[in-house]
Amino acid sequence: MHVVATAGHVDHGKSTLVLALTGMDPDRFTEEKERGLTIDLGFAWTDLPSGRPVAFVDVPGHVRFIKNMLAGVGAVDACLFVVAAGEGWKPQSEEHLRILELLGIGHGLVALTKVATVDAETRDLTHMEVADHVRGSFLEEAEIVEVDAPAGTGVDGLRDALDRLLASTPTATDTGRPRLWVDRSFAARGSGTVVTGTLTGGVVTEGDELVLLPNRAGVRVRSLQTHRRRVTRAVPGSRVAVNLVGVAHHDVERGHALVGPHQWHEATTVDASLQVLGGLDHQVSRRGAYVAYVGSGEHPVRLRVLGTTAIDPGGRGNVRLHLPGPLPLVPGDRYVLRETGRAETVGGGEVLDVDPVLAAARAKPSRSVDRVVDERRWVRADDLERLTGERRAPTVGEWVVAPDALAAGLARLAELVAAAGPLGVDVATLDDRDRALLAVLDGVEVDAGRVRSAVVSDPLAAHPYVTALDAEPFTPPPPDGVPRPELRELVRRGIVVEQDGVWFSPTAVDRAARTVAGLLRERPEGVTVAQIRDALGTTRKFVLPLLAVLDARGMTRRRGDVRVGGPRLPEPG
Ligand SMILES: Nc1nc2c(ncn2[C@@H]2O[C@H](COP(=O)(O)OP(=O)(O)O)[C@@H](O)[C@H]2O)c(=O)[nH]1
């Protein structure tokens, strides 16, 4: 489905055309009907000859209601640009065209209206005048269709032209992130608050929990209508009326937004490009009272030009905009800037960064996702999607990491692990970034909740205490000066053997076993503790625990007063 906005100077026949095309009068209010003047947005819809449904947002052309015009064209796919044949190009023809350009509307056609009221020459002149004015704009190649609705001329041709236009106009895409800029909010009898708008970004279904911004109200979708028909799900690109539970209608205004929860960044400061209109007779700087038109809303903003102090008419630059409240924005969103003091359209552009991290003096905003990652170093994939509208595969864990930050993080973690020595680092003491890094850090091993260097996986063998034990295997020194946790770890890893308050090196155990095996070869009936003690050149204090180790390991076995060989007795050494 497509949504098409009208555009053009007041009284050129926009509302009349919408009525002729749809049979629905877009002028809704008594005052509008009495004055024959569109004040606020009007809505109508029909099916084109091909069966293609189309909705119209009819905008006011009068300069006084330009803000309502801006509210209407925020989310449309194409425009129906109206110029009256007898009147020609007028100020709001120009302003509306500039606004549509700034908002990035790329598709449209021109209706040359009231052709029955002028002679052929005037009609042709206006035709040429229009062609002149749209040159260089998105309407340059657009069809110019001559119509006169009251005279019944050209309306069918216009329908066909619309069909052709929309056949080549993309509809709103579905990125699973619904957003509806509210253009009306009212109380429906018996069913609470209803908001209407053009849905983009994703599907909304009955029962959905959504969020309203800027007031951050959590709401639920009670029911949905598209073109006054009840639907259970509304698709992007359609006009939707949403019946909401959880908010009073007077708390919702035009310009508010209805979005999926946790899917949108709530932007209050944004960096954006600013194309200043060529027709402006002054520079744009931070001085001035500005209003930004974003979505369906107008928001007073403070502005700062980035990188310089002012932008010339016709020039282009970047600005930082401070919004009065949070809005669900994403890079690529368009806005129009007006100056309230002079009541003129200054320019507009594209949102580039919805959460700038660099100070204005250093900011170099762009649409690049890499820039966002680079400036943040570490960003969760979910956050990155909120910030850029793009999904990236995480680098580590749930994080997308700037390449140099990844390298630095890995180096720092490797250093931390190396410095911890044989004991390693308790994984529980690492933050979640380091824990994510661990999975891709080379040369470490995680064991029993501790991470230690794998390359020096036997640094324990080189532990000074182990060296000391090896020097006196059978009269081993006590572990004086070895920190208790380290000693426990040495024992846990089998690099030091502890028995009854005496510590040995594994070599001592091995050599003792081989010595006993040698003695048993001469005395198969068994050897006494005293004989083993003497063979090892040690004392009872050490030989008893040592033999307890050999017994426990199945190398020796007690039989009465002597030791005999066990199943695991090694060869004599
Ligand atoms: N003769 C003639 N009158 C028209 C035509 N289109 C609009 N009008 C008249 O022009 C006036 C303004 O039309 P309207 O649709 O309200 O203009 P809008 O301000 O652009 O919406 C109304 O009185 C219409 O009846 C047309 O094609 N031919």
Ligand SMILES: [Mg+2]
């Ligand atoms: Mg009108």
